[in-house]
Amino acid sequence: MLKYTIKKLMLMIPVLFGLTIIIFMILHLAPGDPVDLIVGPNATPEVYENIRRSLGLDQPLLTQYFVFIRNLLKGDLGTSILQQRPVIDMLIQRLPVTLEVGLWALVVSFAIAIPIGILAAVHRNSKLDYAAMSFALVGISMPTFWFGLILLYIFAFRLGWFPVSGYGTWQHLILPVIAVGFTDAAVTARMVRSSMLEVIGQDYIRTARAKGLKEGKVINKHALKNALIPIITLLGMRIGWIVGGSVTLEIVFNRPGIGRLMVDAIFARDYPVVQGAMLALTAFILLGNLLADLLYAVADPRIKY
Numbered sequence: 001m002l003k004y005t006i007k008k009l010m011l012m013i014p015v016l017f018g019l020t021i022i023i024f025m026i027l028h029l030a031p032g033d034p035v036d037l038i039v040g041p042n043a044t045p046e047v048y049e050n051i052r053r054s055l056g057l058d059q060p061l062l063t064q065y066f067v068f069i070r071n072l073l074k075g076d077l078g079t080s081i082l083q084q085r086p087v088i089d090m091l092i093q094r095l096p097v098t099l100e101v102g103l104w105a106l107v108v109s110f111a112i113a114i115p116i117g118i119l120a121a122v123h124r125n126s127k128l129d130y131a132a133m134s135f136a137l138v139g140i141s142m143p144t145f146w147f148g149l150i151l152l153y154i155f156a157f158r159l160g161w162f163p164v165s166g167y168g169t170w171q172h173l174i175l176p177v178i179a180v181g182f183t184d185a186a187v188t189a190r191m192v193r194s195s196m197l198e199v200i201g202q203d204y205i206r207t208a209r210a211k212g213l214k215e216g217k218v219i220n221k222h223a224l225k226n227a228l229i230p231i232i233t234l235l236g237m238r239i240g241w242i243v244g245g246s247v248t249l250e251i252v253f254n255r256p257g258i259g260r261l262m263v264d265a266i267f268a269r270d271y272p273v274v275q276g277a278m279l280a281l282t283a284f285i286l287l288g289n290l291l292a293d294l295l296y297a298v299a300d301p302r303i304k305y
Contacts, residue, residue: 008293012286016279020072023278024065027271034081034269055081068275077279078272080265087276091258095280097167098257101176101249102242108181109188110235116185117192121200122219132189139186145248148179152252165254176253184238191234195227202226229296236292240285 035051052058056067071078077087120132155175156164162171199205200223208218247259254260258277265273 005290005294008290012290015286016282019282020069020275020279021065023275024068025061027274028061028064030269034271072279077276080273081270082268083270087272090261090273091276091280094256094258094261097255098250098259099242100167100173101180101255101257104173104177105180105184106235106238106242108177109184109238112181112185113188114192114231117189118196118219118224120189120193121196122215124197129193132193136186136189136193139183140190142183143248144179144183145252147183148176148249148252151175151179167255172253172255176249176255179252180249188231188234188238191230192227195230196223199223199227232292232295235295236288236290238288239291240288242284 035048035055035057049058056064059067068078075088077091079086080090083090116132116135120129123129152164152175156162162175163169166172205218205223208222209215247263249255250257250260251263258280262274262277264270265277
């Protein structure tokens with residue numbers, strides 16, 4: 001397992017390297033110039049060129065990329081063009097805000113989805129199954145940001161139970177977690193149901209029932225354990241998108257996380273901040289996939305690395 005983990009970590013290096021090229025080129029080839037936002041419309045050409053030179057934007061694009069990679073290998077993500085702060089410090093400051101909602105939403109979604117998916121599979125084509133899949137259909141069809149706005153209107157604006165925006169207390173956390181957790185639970189519930197239905201029809205499940213084992217033990221010990229592989233895959237994907245999936249959510253609830261930081265930096269053409277936020281998103285996706293690969297062997301001992 002250790003050898004496999006090290007191998008997977010080593011394979012992440014060329015993936016990250018390739019993504020740095022894509023991220024860097026897309027940002028620098030996009031229309032817009034951050035210097036225009038700094039100097040304003042009345043600046044002289046001399047001032048404009050001096051600022052471009054001080055930021056290194058006057059150098060060829062290839063030279064700028066190699067400078068970016070050289071600094072990245074030293075653990076330096078650069079300095080924000082507008083705020084003049086190290087990007088790594090800005091990401092570290094914003095990351096807990098994003099993880100707070102993302103991790104709690106992940107717990108809530110799986111706590112809701114796994115029981116619903118199991119019950120729907122066990123009681124296939126029953127009223128319970130139809131109700132569970134109707135819930136899943138509604139959740140899948142409903143965008144997270146729209147559901148968040150509905151929650152804000154009802155529970156914050158109309159009823160006044162929760163604050164409209166901000167962070168720092170558990171009251172600020174409830175509505176964002178519900179918005180993300182409910183929509184994620186819908187997708188997960190369908191996956192759990194589908195995986196459980198495939199396993200329940202196997203011969204060893206019928207054999208376990210024929211031996212007189214209690215239905216709860218058959219489902220929890222035999223069926224669920226063998227249905228975990230697709231669920232773990234989905235878990236790895238959800239972990240990877242904790243950062244990327246927070247963009248619209250943090251705008252709706254005005255939370256100062258990495259998603260909000262990335263959107264503001266895109267509009268301001270703050271290249272170092274956008275590059276740092278995108279690399280953080282990429283790292284979470286790769287780590288989520290790695291965690292899923294490692295959990296496969298835990299869930300199914302037949303899987304060997």
